[in-house]
Amino acid sequence: MHIDILDLHFLKWFQPRMFKCGSAKQGTSTVANKFSMIEVQALTKKYARTVAVDQISFEVAKGQIVGFLGPNGAGKTTTMRVLTCFLPPSAGRATVAGFDVLEQPLEVKKRIGYLPETPPIYPEMETVEYLKFVGKLKGLSGASLQKRVDYASDRCAIADVRKKLLGKLSKGYRQRVGLAQAIIHNPDVLILDEPTAGLDPKQINETRDLIRSLAGDHTIILSTHILPEVEQTCEQVIIINKGKLVATDSVRNLQARARGAESVRVEIAARNGILDAGIVQQKLEQVSGVSRVVSQAQEDGHVVFEVDSQKGHFVRGDLARAVVESGWDLNELRPAAMSLEEIFLQLTGAEASAGPEQAVPKGERP
């Protein structure tokens, strides 16, 4: 799981203590006054039996990096395929740089660079051959083709595999060739479908740096199911779930919104070396605003709990007081990192479920 590797990044989010309830600004108001490169209005895509994308609307301003966030099967790829004219919408409108995807697909395609989930490479071609082929497909020729091939392979750091067969390249290189292919004709808009999926952490960082560096020249939409990726690379986030738009917001607002309730890790030790975990748990549950107390570890005279607060309650001060007043030592009290799943469920309005590594919750749920 990518989340495992990158979970540390979440800590950064929750360090500054901003205890505001989810009063984040809604919608695309920050975008509307700038020139929007991509406009999607009430876009719907139905397959035979399922509705993959349901009435999605959003706008992307020129030069922005937008993260398209959602779990697998949320409709990210479908939306991107509509934007790239690969699939026609069932209803609604989508325009890229002012051109409608249904009415002027050729004009849209000229302005879009697209990296599908699996890089569309021909294993029997050499890197340079392939880039030249794609460049020609996109309408380049002669000296400008050569220039762009050099530029793209330089930019994506694939110059050292110029003469290698694509079929023999590693996953990381293939991904970069895929990116080079997308930027070869200097498109206004880059659409990247899970550009870091399947890469190792070092390659992920390199790819993110690369994408960030491309932001000045292009408007970028990238899809991902990894929240830190959005936080690191994007300015704006579009969250979708089951084909429906959940939120479009800036990263900062999203962070604030996710922070409605808190989850705290408490480590308590006894002065005399004997501590009854049951009593401690009872005591913690009595603190007002606490919704749930879960035991994480128990040793002699040393217990760790994870305490969830009710939405809108911030319980750390009360927790600390309760522990100290009971005569125990408070060794640690820090906010626990929230997983993507929790934040996501919170935003979609569902109840956060306990992860498999946690003990069975004993307290009452809200």
Add this chain to the structure above:
Amino acid sequence: MRNTWIICRKELHSYFVSPVAYLLLTMFGLIFGFFFWNALGYFVIEGMQMEMRGQSFPMNLNEQIIRPLLSNVSVVGLFFIPMITMRLFAEEKRSGTIELLATSPIRDLEIIIGKWLAAMALYSCLLLFTALNFGFLFRYGNPEWKPLVIGYLGLLLQGGALLAIGTFISTLTKNQIIAGAATFGVCLLLWVLEWASGYETTTWARVLAYMSVITHFESFARGVLDSKDTVFYLTVIFLGLFFSARSMESLRWRS
């Protein structure tokens, strides 16, 4: 036009970088070489026997070697065409590269015609092998060249028609084996439809026989350029490519 050429070159490149083209060329060369050797051997022995009996029937290279061999090529071609066309679209759909083509500023028809032309080019290379053998006849004998040229034109038209059908079938599936098997089945059927006229003379039998690709090749093999047959092949080519375009469009609506 330019885009068609780009696609065509790319397809040719993948035929000739992989062993596909060389394997087909080798097999076809061997099979045709055997046919040629057989036909020539028979011709020579017959000629010697006649001379021994003191008879002098007119012997004709065109009638006795070239014409039956061209018919053979047209039948052997039926077996090779599925192997040429099966990968055209099925492979791209399987590997996802179809997304690259479909999101590039290029029309579906340009992609289809480009791929079909590449298949035609490979098929022409196969035919070139037969030209090598016929070259011997011209070196040591004195056949007429006009019927031979018309025969080749017929082979190209017939191949083009079947390749267009194969291209269409390849757009229908992700699986190369399914594409190949289905194309082979259709080619075979279009061949044996001719037999319908063998014992029946009803209208239906005549219609079925008319649809056979082999029926229309007969006149070309005889060295006769018949507009009826030419139009038949051109129609099948057009229909095959037209259906491919519709099929590619429907991919977008269905998938």
